[in-house]
Amino acid sequence: MLAREALREFAEEQNGMLTRRQAVEDLGLSSGAVDNLVARGRLDRVAHGIYRYPHLPGMADEQYQVALLRTGDPDAALSHETALQLHELSDVNPARYHVTVPQPLRIRRSDNDRYVVHVQPLTARQVTWWHQMRIVTPAAAIEQCLVYGTPTYLLRQAIDQGQRIGSVRNDDATRLRAALETRT
Structure with missing residues (x-):
């Protein structure tokens, strides 16, 4: 398989994107080959190490x-x-992108102020998919926001909306409301 075809197949799984690390480690390209693909317009640089x-x-x-x-x-x-x-459960408008990883990472980039990386092992039940991307379930997001300090009115709104549209189960809604009331 040609490198271009392998890149395309890999990128298709990730909304048309891939990292330099994936190209080198998973597809066997050299770092120089990635640079050549960028120079020839076969890959567009989106962010540091992301194409x-x-x-x-x-x-x-x-x-x-x-x-x-x-x-x-x-x-x-x-x-x-x-x-x-993204689950459209409340009027929350985060100033930064929140991502959860299972193990601590050290990410050194100049744009770190745009991102918050949380460390928490997630179970299969806590994760779902949105546009080919892993995302926590509505109930898991509400639980995380309880701890993170998201305003109470936004969490009430999220629980109510989630229960109304069926993305938060009734037993989860009851548990989350109780946790919200006892939050300090």
């Missing part, structure tokens, strides 16, 4: 894919207030 395959349709919300890819962890998931916003 878009230009011959695939992009997505309007590619910044969320970038947030996941920049962690370098395949088990990373969109979380906290970012997940609440």
Whole structure:
């Protein structure tokens, strides 16, 4: 298989994007080959070490894919207030992208103020998919936001909306409301 075809197939799984690390470690390309693909316009640089395959349709919300890819962890998931916003459960409007990884990571980049990386092992029951990206479930996002300090009115709104549309089970809604009332 040609490198270009392998890149395309890999990028298709991630909304048209991939990292330099994935190209080198998973696809066997050299770092120089990646640089050549960028120079020839076969890959577009989106962020440090993150590229878009230009011959695939992009997505309007590619910044969320970038947030996941920049962690370098395949088990990373969109979380906290970012997940609440994407699940459309409340009027929360996070100033930064929240991502949860199972193990501590050290990410050194100049744009770190745009991202919050939380460390929490997630079970399979706590994770779902949104536009080919891992994201915590509505109930897990509300739980995370309880601890994170999201305003109470936004969490009440999220629980009510989630229960109304069926994305938060009744027993979870009851448990989350009780936790919200006892939050200090």
